[in-house]
Amino acid sequence: SVKVVERLAQTWERPTQGVFLAAPPTWRSAVWAGLLSGGDDSVVGEAAAAHLHGVLRDAPRTVTIWTPSARRDFTVGPWQVRFRRGRRRATRIPRRSSLEVSIVDMARDASELELVDALARALANNLTTPERLLTALGQRQRVRHSRVIREMCEASSTGIESALEWLFDRNVIGVHRLPKAERQGVTGPGRVDLLYDEAGLVVELDGMRDHADWSHDMFRDNDHVLEADRRTLRYGFNAANGHPCRAAAQLRDALHLHAGGATFQACPRCA
Template sequence: MLDQLCADQCGLVTRAQALACGMTVEAIRAQVRAGRWRPLLHAVYATFTGPVPRGSALWAAVLRAGPGAVLSHESAAELVGLLDEGTTLIHVSVPSSRRIAAIPGTVVHYSSRVAEARHPLRLPPQTRIEETVVDLTQTAASVEQALSVIARACGRRLTRPDRVAAALSARKRLRWRAELSAALDDVTVGAHSILELRYLRDVERAHGLPRASRQHTVVRRGGRRYDDVRYAQFGVVVELDGRAAHPDETRWRDMRRDNASVVDGRRVLRYGWADVVGQPCAVAAQVATVLRASGWRGAPRRCAPGCTVLVP
């Protein structure tokens, strides 16, 4: 029983668990003296030697936090692939009815919703992806950062907008509720990054451009690809790239995608963060010009006084 428990917990066991499995306090001490066990945190032991894997470190934090504790925030996001890299600090949430001593290297959050937020199956204990997303929006430094969490989670197909919306509704107190809810509507129609959200809001809608389709799947002999923004009726594609720099492999992939669009008879426009965020009016003017040259009979509108879009 003890061996299975340790295997399930990445080689870790607590003093209470070891005692419950029939060991005595002296037997635990003997394991430590012999070097077969070692304490990682108070009353939490590693039953192996050598480096401590990331999974064991996460288990150690949640075991030390005690009954009802779950990994949350950045640590829960790390486990499901919402973050590309783990953070140095480990985040755990514990029931607000309890108070625990500080845990080295760990940020402790108190919540009255830990039981409802916990994923029913995943181990180590952790919050559901939708709850994790909402948690991260609330610790974000800005509304832009909060919106990017939602876009990334849905864009990576880790969850769905309706599930995030339900998690938002369950929170009585919430920063940026209106902005987050509006972003979910945009994610539902296919805006899967913060740059795509900004293009939809600040370029397309603000300047009265025709409504585009998003994340359009194109199947070719070499596989499938996705157009970020497609004005299908007019044969115009807008690709959005929020990365500051491209590795060579990514540049070649983007070039192949753009070339394939040209071969298929579409005009391709490509914009980065500095374009969409720094000069949305200029981007709108250029897109409108290409659309009108491709048959659009509408006209762009100025988004505000001083907007540089030329209205016919």
């Protein structure tokens, strides 16, 4: 009855005109509220679309909705629903821009690290190809971080699977002209990030959020020593992005100690 509906509606939240929430707000409800408010031609875009495609691990606080006509922004719980005027071709449900367009669009507001993380996950999981990404990039005149997108596409064939691996390759190995290692090398104890086989040296790149079981890593390091007399060096984001010169010097010294030398070139940042 009308009275029952009115009574129920008193407990509903109305984030914007014509949209009601009958349950506690979630990120997904913010997405659907944006699409309902935006109309039939609206499409989720940028970082929110990248998250829906599975290449952005954390749901962004801002849900971007592309719509042909102007709409007023609103909030759903802690999430901001932001409208951008324009058209994007829709794919899947909830309606979202294509993965390639979403990544190029998110470059507008994303940090370099956020963009690299999304690119690395998309390419490593074969969700897209360098060619499709470069095609999407080429359809725009100016794109923030365009150089990074091109470099990531070029590096995808080398086995780079994460933002940390890309940063380490660029800032530590590449800038300092250190020898290239075998990526995703297979040893007796398991697969490793970087393997300098002749030097008996393993380099592991550890993102804190991806390595909750540190004791397992310690056992594996010990196995490398016992089975093949390999030493393991471990680096994270702080080394790759904050102290690349120190990491490069340490890697150079390790290669010199175990392999008799290594190419090395000091960069302008080296003390």
